[in-house]
Amino acid sequence: MKRWLAAVLAASLCGCTxxxxxxxxxxxRDDMAFDxxxxxxxxxxxxxxxxxxxxxxxxxxxxxxxxx
Amino acid sequence: xxxxxxxxxxxxxxxxxAAEANEVGFTVLGYKEKGxxxxxxxxxxxxxxxxxxxxxxxxxAVDIISGASPQVVTNVSxxxxxxxxxxxxxxxxxxxxxxxxxxxxxxxxxxxxxxxDENDYNSRAFGLGAxxxxxxxxxTLAAGYGKSNDRVGSRDDPTLHERRDxxxxxLGVTQVLSPLDIVQSTITRAQGRGWYNDPYKLTFTFFESxxxxxxxxxxxxxxxxxxxxxxxxxxxxxxxxxxxxxxRYYRDDWGIRAHTLEAAWEQSFGERWSVRPxxxxxxxxxxxxxxxxxxxxxxxxxxxxxxxxGAWGGLSPSIRAAYRFERGLRIEGTLGYVHNARDLxxxxxxxxxxxxxxxxxxxxxxxxPF
Numbered sequence: 001m002k003r004w005l006a007a008v009l010a011a012s013l014c015g016c017t018x019x020x021x022x023x024x025x026x027x028x029r030d031d032m033a034f035d036x037x038x039x040x041x042x043x044x045x046x047x048x049x050x051x052x053x054x055x056x057x058x059x060x061x062x063x064x065x066x067x068x
Numbered sequence: 069x070x071x072x073x074x075x076x077x078x079x080x081x082x083x084x085x086a087a088e089a090n091e092v093g094f095t096v097l098g099y100k101e102k103g104x105x106x107x108x109x110x111x112x113x114x115x116x117x118x119x120x121x122x123x124x125x126x127x128x129a130v131d132i133i134s135g136a137s138p139q140v141v142t143n144v145s146x147x148x149x150x151x152x153x154x155x156x157x158x159x160x161x162x163x164x165x166x167x168x169x170x171x172x173x174x175x176x177x178x179x180x181x182x183x184x185d186e187n188d189y190n191s192r193a194f195g196l197g198a199x200x201x202x203x204x205x206x207x208t209l210a211a212g213y214g215k216s217n218d219r220v221g222s223r224d225d226p227t228l229h230e231r232r233d234x235x236x237x238x239l240g241v242t243q244v245l246s247p248l249d250i251v252q253s254t255i256t257r258a259q260g261r262g263w264y265n266d267p268y269k270l271t272f273t274f275f276e277s278x279x280x281x282x283x284x285x286x287x288x289x290x291x292x293x294x295x296x297x298x299x300x301x302x303x304x305x306x307x308x309x310x311x312x313x314x315x316r317y318y319r320d321d322w323g324i325r326a327h328t329l330e331a332a333w334e335q336s337f338g339e340r341w342s343v344r345p346x347x348x349x350x351x352x353x354x355x356x357x358x359x360x361x362x363x364x365x366x367x368x369x370x371x372x373x374x375x376x377x378g379a380w381g382g383l384s385p386s387i388r389a390a391y392r393f394e395r396g397l398r399i400e401g402t403l404g405y406v407h408n409a410r411d412l413x414x415x416x417x418x419x420x421x422x423x424x425x426x427x428x429x430x431x432x433x434x435x436x437p438f
Contacts, residue, residue: 039095057297061195061214
């Protein structure tokens with residue numbers, strides 16, 4: 001875990017040119033967001049996680065469900 | 069099988085420029101399996117900023133589930149098959165959550181709370197998070213801790229009152245790579261202790277000789293998981309579109325290894341329309357204690373024939389369209405198809421008894437900034 005964190009930090013802090021705030025117009029687009037709207041994101045999570053063994057990855061504290 | 073439902077709006081930064089507009093939305097999910105379950109889920113959500121340093125997010129949802137569910141795996145016909153429940157079930161889950169974030173310049177702390185209630189399952193969870201932006205906010209580090217306390221019951225057994233407690237830990241980084249692309253990678257570790265048996269699943273095994281064996285679903289009393297999610301977004305200005313790629317690796321101490329890969333292209337048409345075709349692929353190995361039939365007596369102490377713990381793969385194409393009106397009102401619709409089968413498992417050799425699941429879903433949502 002510590003080696004992963006160090007590798008990620010190193011990769012993120014070196015070799016990447018800093019992008020100034022005025023250059024981030026494209027990054028603020030709706031299609032550049034990591035999640036769709038909260039309602040759609042929740043619906044998609046429900047659809048797949050109820051049938052798959054795998055879950056999680058993006059957040060914590062979401063609680064569980066019966067999902068029988 | 070129970071699944072921890074991650075709270076989407078409690079995630080680490082969903083976009084580079086943190087949500088600054090106030091927004092309210094309503095979404096409805098309709099999901100239908102061929103011959104099995106049907107789910108309807110309306111969701112009401114809202115998020116907003118107060119005095120530029122406080123952010124509040126909240127949502128409430130109702131899951132309405134009806135239809136048949138695979139209940140018994142039996143080899144009475146000679147090979148193991150899923151037998152669905154004789155009567156159609158109806159179930160309802162009410163859930164609500166809220167998250168508050170306080171920003172201190174490049175640093176932010178958050179707290180969240182989730183409650184969920186069903187006839188046979190209650191969950192109470194909280195989350196704590198911290199974010200630190202550096203390198204002119206090109207890099208954001210995130211850490212999180214969550215805990216859920218669940219209570220498991222059964223519609224069929226009023227005496228069943230068991231508990232399950234889970235602790236979760238998250239580390240993540242979001243990195244702006246260029247004015248056109250960005251990547252986010254998070255690792256989540258969960259440690260669960262308590263009751264994991266599915267009270268409605270049975271395994272009914274017939275042998276060449278002797279008495280058949282009827283076993284209740286029995287699973288370990290612990291589950292430690294690790295999920296590593298990496299998401300990449302790149303915009304192509306000349307094409308007026310963006311590439312979206314997500315990959316998740318999952319493993320747990322039940323022996324399950326899973327991979328999820330989704331690729332999408334979101335095409336803009338002018339300032340208002342967008343269309344997003346996507347393809348999601350999922351593959352998993354079987355749990356160590358998964359078996360559609362029981363070995364001859366004595367039976368193993370731990371065994372489950374729930375095919376969601378078997379080895380299989382799935383393909384899910386979807387398409388989403390969105391339209392933003394002049395005053396900000398946004399309407400979004402998604403249509404998707406789910407096809408899970410044993411021969412879709414990566415590398416082949418899916419579980420013999422896995423029965424193909426086919427389902428369609430539709431999601432319609434409207435949101436309004438204010």
